[in-house]
Amino acid sequence: AQKITQTQPGMFVQEKEAVTLDCTYDTSDQSYGLFWYKQPSSGEMIFLIYQGSYDEQNATEGRYSLNFQKARKSANLVISASQLGDSAMYFCAMREGILTGGGNKLTFGTGTQLKVEL
């Protein structure tokens, strides 16, 4: 079973509109973390936002917010006031526990390609 599911392979949004990118996850751990990364065509993965499983408030970072619904196991990314530069691939990722030998293992979803249009 997939641990991270992103059901929208592609999304379109008009400039200045808000858009929601869906992410559901599957874990039996009580302590975990959820991340969103942006990958432009240049290839670099850019960190956007993080939500810990025990965080009661939804995370926000500027125009990005994470709609965390723990009971539903969903962690949707909301981008407000979309800009042309937001066009990119967006990945949802989950950290479960700590890697053997230290470090954080992130399991990624298959991504959503967002295109912002004029």
Added chain:
Amino acid sequence: DAMVIQNPRYQVTQFGKPVTLSCSQTLNHNVMYWYQQKSSQAPKLLFHYYDKDFNNEADTPDNFQSRRPNTSFCFLDIRSPGLGDAAMYLCATSTMDRGGKLFFGSGTQLSVL
């Protein structure tokens, strides 16, 4: 102000010819990771280093090796590249914090002819 630097950006090799990809960091993070990302797929962890301790993922082929001579540098060696190894290879670093985000480089796009 690049913090995780990968070289080269594009690498072309021949089937079976060993190739090395490099990664350096200025963040002084003690954990470094190598991810493989095939076209239209999610990045997949190959292995990671915690300081000098090497940790392999169970399903990483033996064809892939890595070296970390010091905190700043990490290398990915592919001993005998096959056509199926053509992919983007992403290097990342992090601290040991549980919420520690991964900082990624721009990746090396490997082509195998």
